[in-house]
Amino acid sequence: MTNYKLFENFDFPSRIFQNEGVFEPSFIPECLLHREGELATLAQYFKPILSKSSPTLGTHVVVQGSVGLGKTTIVKQFGNTLEQYSRNKIRENISSFRFFHLNCRRQRSWSILFTTILRQLVPAFPIRGFSAAELLTYIGTILNERNQKLLLCLDEIDYLISTTKGQDILYALIRNNEGNMTEFNFPLSLIFITRSPYLYIYLDSALYSSLSKRMIVFHRYTTTQLYDILIARAKHGLNTTTYTNEVIKEIAIVAHASGDARYALELLWRAGKVAEGEQSNEITFEHVRKAQVSSFPIKQSLITDLPLHQKFVLFSIASILRRQSDSMYVLTADIKQKYESICQANGLNARKQTQFWVYMQELHKIGLIRLEVINRHNKGKSLGRTGKVSISDFPLAELLQLLQSDLFEK
Ligand SMILES: Nc1ncnc2c1ncn2[C@@H]1O[C@H](COP(=O)(O)OP(=O)(O)OP(=O)(O)O)[C@@H](O)[C@H]1O
Ligand SMILES: [Mg+2]
Incomplete structure (x- = not known):
């Protein structure tokens, strides 16, 4: 039987959005601030x-x-x-x-x-x-x-x-x-x-x-610059009474660590969706918090669906990065060492170098890590390759917690 109830609670027009299209990735704003x-x-x-x-x-x-x-x-x-x-x-x-x-x-x-x-x-x-x-x-x-x-x-x-x-x-x-x-x-x-x-x-x-x-x-946007970008987009995309300057400021502060305007705008859009889903007439701080949490599960299945050894590799990367505060990067040689010791501790045979590289490249392709390959040469002779790895898209603490429970607590 057709379940029309699915759509019955929808508000048309939306309580929150005046023009949701301005939050689409393809949208090009007329006015580009601070650039x-x-x-x-x-x-x-x-x-x-x-x-x-x-x-x-x-x-x-x-x-x-x-x-x-x-x-x-x-x-x-x-x-x-x-x-x-x-x-x-x-x-x-x-x-x-x-x-x-x-x-x-x-x-x-x-x-x-x-x-x-x-x-x-x-x-x-x-x-x-x-x-x-x-x-x-x-x-x-x-x-x-x-x-x-x-x-x-x-x-x-x-x-x-x-x-x-x-x-x-x-x-x-x-x-x-x-x-x-x-x-x-x-x-x-x-x-x-x-x-x-x-x-x-x-x-x-x-x-x-x-x-x-x-x-x-291009340098990272400051909190004030993110605030200006968010406010400009909110004016186009949200109904005027649905947001306060304080809520926008909060989003700018959350996004400040990365200085990333895309993340800031996505967070505002998500907070709007949470508010809309709860049939609220305005976006609150709690909606912003919920929006932050809700952006993580998208990646969760990406991580839990990985093959076992790839999870160990990712776990190795995240745990090294979490411990070091002076650098955003970890070298592939250090990852391999950590991965081998984890395998050993868990009674598994670590995969060989070639397979290890395939894992790194796949993790990079999926977008879970960023891998920069360095082909080393000396006087025209190849000295093999090494790589620098970073994770910037999501909090390491949450990533580690997820992998920890998936790998070791089942
Ligand atoms: N100065 C700005 N004013 C208004 N909107 C901005 C500004 N800078 C970025 N944005 C918005 O932020 C989002 C990300 O911008 P853009 O795609 O140009 O970033 P990028 O530097 O190319 O990122 P990536 O490296 O991920 O490709 C877009 O939605 C864009 O409209
Ligand atoms: Mg780009």
């Missing part, structure tokens, strides 16, 4: 290539900063503004730009990235059969014909260049900008976005020195 300096710096870096008669083909900028600091949002806004400005011919002698923002976690090879661009330029472009270099040459030809310059943002670039394989094209692109003739002789500017301050680990030193010339570091 005016970063936007102005970006614009400055692009000044030399704006002019039609610019002698340089392009430029490249690296934007670096941890989770939820507005990197993607700011660069997208910059790129879209540049494209519109150049399209509307607000000033003479300004080059015309096409802006593309692509995420390298979703599009993990140069060929896929370039095909995506080509399909937007020429919708009927065949999907297969071309090398990355050929695809890029096509892009150049099309844009040259249209008299347009390309501004390409490669977001989460780490996913593309964590292997040496991705670096040849990167080299060619950068050389192209530095005035050296390459097969892709067309105006192409790049903005790379990375969370990692260790991008150089993957890169050849010449490439890194060229990239690091123009780097913009």
